[in-house]
Amino acid sequence: MRFRRPGAAPAASDVADPARGVELRGVGHRYGDRVVLDGVDLTLTEARVGVIGANGSGKSTFARLLNGLVVPTEGQVLVDGLDTRTQGRAVRRRVGFVFQDPDAQIVHPTVAEDVAYGLENQGVPPEERAARVAEVLERYGLAGHADHPAHLLSGGQKQLLAIAGVLVMRPARIVFDEPTTLLDLVNARRVAELVDGLAQHVVVVTHQLDLLDGFDRVLVVDGGRVVEDAPPGPAVAAYRALMAGR
């Protein structure tokens, strides 16, 4: 049995415990002298969490902390009990990440091969891989494009492909970093509906405030700090007030 002092940093575990959610304890991050995040202390257990804030406020760094793409320069991030600093691979297997620009996320020349990429890395057997790829391509309307060159897809299709490439790996959580920024209204709505229908816990960093309708919790980040932590209504109102003052 292990005992933990009250107030001490939570211990990392070797086995993922989904009930613990994402824990950020005294998290700060700096690039050289520039402080990007400072004193972030929170636990995310909700299924739908939104993150909003001005450009350069630290949102994207915050998002990258959640799957260990960025390791905090101060404090500790635990995902389902796994420490992003020491168990980065295990964390990234649990937390999928969808980037703002799908062109940077698609690494294979053709659609089906790109979706299969993450499964290859996980060592999934070829037959199961093909079945899972076919399933997600069908689900996201890309079945007819399996052998198409990825760079010839439309912007919306590329973003769907990027999302399919993450979902095929069946992560427990998914972080979206401004997934609709480069999309037109129709494709942004498709992505919003897709996010809405996911069984996974999601964290969405966005400038599109209506994407947060129905979310459980919204964080407003400003100057590297979480300045508001509330349900969507009050959080968005606080964000608007913050921006109006500039």
Place this chain on the structure above:
Amino acid sequence: MTLALYVPRASVVHRLPAGVKLLGLAVLAVVLFVLPTLPAVGAALLATVAVGLGVARLPVAVLARQARAVVWWLLALLVVHALTTDLLTGAHVALRLLTLVLAAAVVTATTRVSAMVAVVERVCAPLRLVGVRPQRVGLVITLALRFIPVLVERADRIRAAQAARGGSPRGIRALRTTVAPLLVQVLQMAHDVSEALDARGADDVPPARRRRTPTPEVP
């Protein structure tokens, strides 16, 4: 611009293992240089076209596109040989090159990139002894095939942006004004891609992992 030439078909050529096709291509290249006569090279060309169009059932446009891409080189070879040796030798050399280009097109149009990369990784396996990770070599090839068209697109965008602001530089100046912003974008993209590779488990592959097997045809 597209470097992904795969054309899905249910043919015997498509089903052949990528390694066999690449080996066949290498053997053909050697044989073409050994064949001494023009009719023999002509027959090899006809056989290549027959395999591509008849057996692999590729669209004529796929082979025509590849032939068009080298037509000026072939003509140049013909002219140079006509001036320096004789026309027959020129035709021999040009047909030999055309046969190889079309054979390579048949291989790439009937083989998925992942299958070819798997072969490259297998061939590079002995390099493990000197610390090279074959998977990384395969990844480099994959990324090159994926991002060359993207970079061409970005360069076009930069030129369009310059033209929209009245700039239409030529020569060295055009190179400088395009290359510098493109380089900045490439570096930014390289950073983004490295993050994406991490996020998609690129570092999950242990160094001494089993052989990579390409994903079968998606049903």
